[in-house]
Amino acid sequence: MSSPSPSSSVAAARKALADRLVEIRKDAGITGQELSVRCGWNAAKTSRIQSGKATPTDADIRAWCAACGTENQAADLIATARAADSMYVEWRRRHRTGLRQAQERLISGYEETSLFRIYVSNVIPGFFQTPAYATALMRSMTDFHETPDDVAAAVPARMARSRLIYEGGHRFAVLIEEWVLRSQIGDTETMAGQLRHLLSLMPLASVSLGVIPSAGQRKVWPLEAFYLFDDRRVAVENLTAKINVVQPREIADYAKAFHELSGMAVYGPRAQALITAAIEALG
Known part of the structure; x- marks a missing residue:
């Protein structure tokens, strides 16, 4: 027990x-x-x-x-x-047979979601990752948690979810902390390619991408990454586990946090400027 x-x-x-x-x-x-x-x-x-x-x-x-x-x-x-x-699943337990199966299990729940509200304070969210960025990130996760290495098979499974950006009427409201843009995952080429990919996604009708500047007073402190699936569920990710929140009161708290974080973010040309500055900082 x-x-x-x-x-x-x-x-x-x-x-x-x-x-x-x-x-x-x-x-x-x-x-x-x-x-x-x-x-x-x-x-x-x-x-x-x-x-x-x-x-x-x-x-x-x-x-x-x-x-x-x-x-x-x-x-x-x-x-x-x-x-x-x-509701509480340790990463080591979830990935005990590798990452591929875990990625494949996620897609059905994603297909049922109309509105994704995503806040990330650590890495670029999976929907927006390039294959090279996903490979570097998954490699580090596998090494840290000491789970079976099936990264080569897991990356295509993760990339499969990206099709939802372009089909099925799904909408993605995403908030990224500015320091995520400057936290290098993989080599310089990998990170630059990832940031350029973010710029290419911004004009899409299905995507609303906001960047929360590092400077300025905060109304909401930095939180762990969370994913709101309509108003049905929230997935919260920390170092050791994913927590699935289903109580309406708690879901409402995350929706409130997302709303207030949205007010701190910049969009359009101002967000593009922050992403471009991060690319230039890579040299």
Whole structure:
């Protein structure tokens, strides 16, 4: 069993599962001690599951339901537990077989999204990456997390999502911190090509690209990169994991942050000037 993520969305989902298991036990008319005996584990484990401090495994849920005479509910509860678990996914776990499969799994969720609101404070977002930039970035990720090296196969899978910029009526509102333009990924040629690619995307009707200047007073502090998929979900990326936020209250907070960050950004010729200056700084 694993401990709950610090993300409130994950904790809330796991607590809801715990509450449902408690209801099943109470409806069966048995105590936590008796359930522990029937399941063949100690009472402390039952207590941790009921409080939401530990997430039950598939086998734990089956044993719980069998002890309460509700085997017909096990499949649904297992699905609920897996959904909660998928809200917090460590990169090492997600990429344990390499990067390619992880990239391929993303595309269906992207195809269902009409409006992408993306804020990045670390690297150019995947939709806007060139193959050379993606290769350099994925290479560094693979080396850092010590996961299988399938970068050559993963890059085309990542590039496949870029077609959504040109088809299907998708819209991309993207905010990039200025220092991302000057944080060199790959060699000079790779970075210059990436920045020129950003300039080529700006005239597209599907793209709104804003750059948040490094100078000037901020209304919103720099945040970790996040991706808003319509108003359904937010993917937040940090060093070790991706957190999928699904609670409406938290989604609204990210939408508010994006709105305020948008007000700090520059667009059109002013954004182009910052990108051009970053290219020139490469020499």
